[in-house]
Amino acid sequence: MSERRKQYPFDEIEAKWQNLWDQEKTFRASNPGDPDFDPKKPKYYALDMFPYPSGQGLHVGHPEGYTATDIICRFKRKQGFNVLHPMGWDAFGLPAEQYAIEHGVHPRETTEKNIAHFKGQLKRIGFSYDWEREINTTDPSYYRWTQWIFLKLYNSYFDTQSKAARPIEELIEKRKKDFPDESNTELNDHINSRRLAYIDEVAVNWCPALGTVLANEEVVQGRSERGDHPVERKPMRQWMLRITAYGDRLIEELEDLEWPSGIKKLQQNWIGRSEGADVHFRIEGDTVGNNSSAITVFTTRPDTLFGATYIVLAPENSLVDQITTSEQLEEVNAYRKTAASKSERERTETNKEKSGVFTGGYAINPVNGERVPIWIADYVLTSYGTGAIMAVPAHDERDHEFASKFGLEIRQVVDPGNEGNDEACFTGDGTAINSSPLIDGLSTSEAKEVMMGTKKEPGWLEKNGAGVPRVNFKLRDWLFSRQRYWGEPFPIAWDKDGNHYPISEDQLPVEAPAMEDFKPTGTADPPLSKASDWVNLKDQSTRETNTMPQWAGSCWYYLRYCDPDNTDAFISSEADDYWMNVDLYVGGTEHAVLHLLYARFWHKVLYDLGYLKTREPFHKLVNQGMILGEDGQKMSKSRGNVVNPDEVINEYGADSLRLYEMFMGPLEQVKPWSMKGVEGVYRFLARVWRLFMEEDQEGKWQLSNKVKDVEPTKKQLRILHETIKKVGEDIESLDFNTAISQMMKLTNEFTAAENRPVSSLATFLHLLNPFAPHISEEINRVIVSTFPSIIPDAQLAKTTWPEFDEDYLVDDEVEIVVQVNGKLRDKMLVAKEASNEELEATAKGLEKIQPFIDGVTVRKVIIVPGKLINIVAN
RNA sequence: GCCGACGUAGCCCAAUUGGUAGAGGCAAGCGACUUAAAAUCGCUCAAGUGCGGGUUCGAGUCCCGCCGUCGGCACCA
Numbered sequence: 001m002s003e004r005r006k007q008y009p010f011d012e013i014e015a016k017w018q019n020l021w022d023q024e025k026t027f028r029a030s031n032p033g034d035p036d037f038d039p040k041k042p043k044y045y046a047l048d049m050f051p052y053p054s055g056q057g058l059h060v061g062h063p064e065g066y067t068a069t070d071i072i073c074r075f076k077r078k079q080g081f082n083v084l085h086p087m088g089w090d091a092f093g094l095p096a097e098q099y100a101i102e103h104g105v106h107p108r109e110t111t112e113k114n115i116a117h118f119k120g121q122l123k124r125i126g127f128s129y130d131w132e133r134e135i136n137t138t139d140p141s142y143y144r145w146t147q148w149i150f151l152k153l154y155n156s157y158f159d160t161q162s163k164a165a166r167p168i169e170e171l172i173e174k175r176k177k178d179f180p181d182e183s184n185t186e187l188n189d190h191i192n193s194r195r196l197a198y199i200d201e202v203a204v205n206w207c208p209a210l211g212t213v214l215a216n217e218e219v220v221q222g223r224s225e226r227g228d229h230p231v232e233r234k235p236m237r238q239w240m241l242r243i244t245a246y247g248d249r250l251i252e253e254l255e256d257l258e259w260p261s262g263i264k265k266l267q268q269n270w271i272g273r274s275e276g277a278d279v280h281f282r283i284e285g286d287t288v289g290n291n292s293s294a295i296t297v298f299t300t301r302p303d304t305l306f307g308a309t310y311i312v313l314a315p316e317n318s319l320v321d322q323i324t325t326s327e328q329l330e331e332v333n334a335y336r337k338t339a340a341s342k343s344e345r346e347r348t349e350t351n352k353e354k355s356g357v358f359t360g361g362y363a364i365n366p367v368n369g370e371r372v373p374i375w376i377a378d379y380v381l382t383s384y385g386t387g388a389i390m391a392v393p394a395h396d397e398r399d400h401e402f403a404s405k406f407g408l409e410i411r412q413v414v415d416p417g418n419e420g421n422d423e424a425c426f427t428g429d430g431t432a433i434n435s436s437p438l439i440d441g442l443s444t445s446e447a448k449e450v451m452m453g454t455k456k457e458p459g460w461l462e463k464n465g466a467g468v469p470r471v472n473f474k475l476r477d478w479l480f481s482r483q484r485y486w487g488e489p490f491p492i493a494w495d496k497d498g499n500h501y502p503i504s505e506d507q508l509p510v511e512a513p514a515m516e517d518f519k520p521t522g523t524a525d526p527p528l529s530k531a532s533d534w535v536n537l538k539d540q541s542t543r544e545t546n547t548m549p550q551w552a553g554s555c556w557y558y559l560r561y562c563d564p565d566n567t568d569a570f571i572s573s574e575a576d577d578y579w580m581n582v583d584l585y586v587g588g589t590e591h592a593v594l595h596l597l598y599a600r601f602w603h604k605v606l607y608d609l610g611y612l613k614t615r616e617p618f619h620k621l622v623n624q625g626m627i628l629g630e631d632g633q634k635m636s637k638s639r640g641n642v643v644n645p646d647e648v649i650n651e652y653g654a655d656s657l658r659l660y661e662m663f664m665g666p667l668e669q670v671k672p673w674s675m676k677g678v679e680g681v682y683r684f685l686a687r688v689w690r691l692f693m694e695e696d697q698e699g700k701w702q703l704s705n706k707v708k709d710v711e712p713t714k715k716q717l718r719i720l721h722e723t724i725k726k727v728g729e730d731i732e733s734l735d736f737n738t739a740i741s742q743m744m745k746l747t748n749e750f751t752a753a754e755n756r757p758v759s760s761l762a763t764f765l766h767l768l769n770p771f772a773p774h775i776s777e778e779i780n781r782v783i784v785s786t787f788p789s790i791i792p793d794a795q796l797a798k799t800t801w802p803e804f805d806e807d808y809l810v811d812d813e814v815e816i817v818v819q820v821n822g823k824l825r826d827k828m829l830v831a832k833e834a835s836n837e838e839l840e841a842t843a844k845g846l847e848k849i850q851p852f853i854d855g856v857t858v859r860k861v862i863i864v865p866g867k868l869i870n871i872v873a874n
Numbered sequence: 875g876c877c878g879a880c881g882u883a884g885c886c887c888a889a890u891u892g893g894u895a896g897a898g899g900c901a902a903g904c905g906a907c908u909u910a911a912a913a914u915c916g917c918u919c920a921a922g923u924g925c926g927g928g929u930u931c932g933a934g935u936c937c938c939g940c941c942g943u944c945g946g947c948a949c950c951a
Contacts, residue, residue: 872932
């Protein structure tokens with residue numbers, strides 16, 4: 001189609017307006033304190049998920065959400081809002097580094113190149129970003145503050161009383177008061193174990209192919225989310241962020257947010273809060289006899305303790321060595337070895353068949369003093385709870401399967417009531433039986449309460465020193481260090497005694513050294529460890545050589561947009577006050593648990609420490625649906641169904657791309673691309689163009705002589721005002737597809753008219769403007785020059801959104817549907833203000849209605865004003 | 875297995891939130907313009923709402939039970 005003549009000169013028009021917007025800074029948002037700041041204007045902050053500038057450039061999924069927010073922003077500006085609509089680059093990350101390693105180019109170079117490409121592509125779509133607020137997470141003036149926030153995490157702890165982060169100094173003071181004789185080392189150890197950013201030796205996800213550790217969230221089915229490489233578990237000393245401290249608040253504070261319920265659920269499930277108890281099982285033969293030497297299990301069903309017939313430890317559990325008897329040693333070691341050699345994936349794949357071995361040891365069930373065997377099995381995870389469980393095979397499917405396979409005792413302690421079938425294991429709530437007078441006959445919830453107690457009263461477990469109520473989370477602390485080059489260095493150094501200490505704030509940013517060779521070392525030593533000049537500090541200290549993960553920069557970028565050039569603070573208090581929260585955040589579901597959880601966590605810490613005034617960053621969240629290829633499959637290079645937005649713009653123009661992305665269907669829905677559909681909206685825009693313009697003999701476009709200074713007809717006024725109403729409402733509710741159909745309808749109506757009233761058409765251009773800004777501005781300019789006395793000489797972007805007049809929307813006569821027994825039998829035209837009595841009389845008199853009501857009794861007449869009348873008769 | 879979303883003309887999708895199943899687009903067909911074609915303009919065509927029950931004067935919409943598609947989680951004790 002490239003040879004085909006363009007239906008309207010979109011290429012000239014679009015470039016022209018984009019240049020003008022750039023030069024005039026049309027979409028600049030002013031901050032409190034700016035000379036042009038108007039405090040009377042309400043604010044609106046619409047945020048897009050900023051892209052990772054990959055080498056592939058933009059794909060059609062990006063402009064979907066971006067167009068949606070752009071329409072809202074252009075609309076809100078016309079309604080008099082001061083609109084913050086920024087864009088930036090999430091540019092640290094593996095791909096740039098991988099590419100750099102393969103091609104021997106510095107990642108900064110490729111990143112800059114990619115950003116320039118992305119930016120050019122975004123500008124070509126005509127988004128109304130305030131480019132003066134552009135940010136880049138790899139810019140030292142940006143990551144200076146990422147490092148600064150890290151120091152805040154490092155220098156604070158979570159106070160469980162107030163459920164909030166507090167400065168670490170408070171903890172130090174308190175500790176000194178409580179333990180005045182403690183040595184500095186002991187004090188430090190205590191403090192370090194409480195920091196929100198801390199070092200820990202944990203079993204981490206080590207990815208040999210990428211040469212780095214990964215967060216749980218970055219591992220999918222035992223493989224790396226990026227690159228799909230195998231991941232193994234390996235104990236390493238790493239920086240961790242104590243996100244689990246915020247587990248409760250991250251769930252509770254979701255409540256007031258206007259987020260899709262599915263996303264809230266996803267986050268809740270990911271955090272995975274469960275209430276239960278830690279229960280201590282003394283090991284038989286243990287002479288110490290206190291709880292610290294016992295096996296502690298976590299259970300959500302302490303009411304089933306009497307049915308706990310054996311104990312299972314994770315193979316990695318450190319107690320295994322102590323418990324295993326010499327007879328069982330060989331078997332246990334063999335099993336542990338196999339378990340360790342299995343990748344996470346293999347372990348979860350063997351989902352079906354349970355395996356495990358007996359340790360030879362026994363524990364004592366604290367509720368009845370019974371001796372129960374201790375097993376190890378890999379269905380018990382070392383990473384959840386305590387790495388040990390009490391098995392209640394009668395009421396837990398996994399335990400049931402295991403017990404059945406190994407012939408362990410299955411003792412029923414919950415009566416399912418009339419529901420139950422006795423064979424299979426019953427996991428629901430019922431009545432406690434076969435337990436003890438303590439709980440027998442009580443419902444599951446009552447029995448739990450007896451065991452765990454209430455807020456006021458401790459339960460049986462606590463009173464007897466057998467356990468303590470506890471809330472457990474699936475959420476793990478956030479593994480925050482990576483063995484990579486292209487990331488934020490930690491503002492941390494280590495003294496010669498091996499203690500870590502913070503780099504002072506005035507030394508920020510800590511920039512990574514320029515390095516020739518930043519390949520992963522293949523060991524746990526990060527690439528930065530090779531830069532010895534950089535690593536070694538004067539006082540024999542050495543710098544931390546890990547870097548932060550990709551997520552760090554995106555945890556707070558929405559704050560920086562509010563005050564991007566501030567060199568004194570990450571955000572000024574005034575800017576925070578004025579702009580936050582984000583009124584609307586649009587992006588893909590792929591960030592439902594990762595980015596959105598991390599950002600909320602950081603935000604809450606900063607809030608607790610008094611740097612922010614809002615508890616949550618994103619008030620309203622909308623997930624755009626994925627755009628599939630023309631074949632209904634996910635777009636991918638290998639399938640060859642990828643649509644390139646540049647090509648769409650070349651052939652149909654940016655306005656068509658924008659319009660099509662919105663016309664495809666509801667924003668949140670998954671939907672396939674269709675080039676025919678693009679042509680459809682392109683034809684619509686060309687129709688709009690020809691509604692105003694015609695070609696002269698030389699083929700030059702000029703204003704059509706059908707466009708006149710005439711009064712619109714009643715019908716025209718009606719559809720115009722209908723459209724003003726519908727488009728406005730649909731933009732507010734993000735139903736862009738239906739807004740566009742309404743504008744198509746209007747265009748069809750006016751195209752059919754010989755006299756096209758310029759006043760009405762000018763109003764229509766305002767409605768079209770947020771969707772197709774270039775063509776609407778261009779046409780507006782043409783009619784301004786011909787009708788200067790009627791059309792104000794101003795850009796649509798700078799003039800007010802039109803208002804509709806209800807009077808034009810109503811007819812004097814309305815069509816009323818006449819039903820008999822709910823079935824449509826006839827229609828009638830009646831005066832709008834006809835009374836119910838009149839309606840009923842008229843309806844009953846209708847020729848087509850008579851046969852249905854003759855000879856039967858009319859029981860009831862239902863009238864919906866202006867809509868229908870239903871005669872119920874039999 | 876669990877959680878969530880969605881099933882309406884050949885296709886993408888509407889339906890004032892319980893009130894005439896059709897707004898818009900694509901495709902198809904016919905006509906006008908044209909030497910012809912493309913483009914354009916005009917007209918036409920189509921499903922009874924995945925299936926089975928229920929509530930109601932009235933169900934695409936609400937309830938119950940199935941089926942299918944897509945997405946997420948998945949030995950979380």
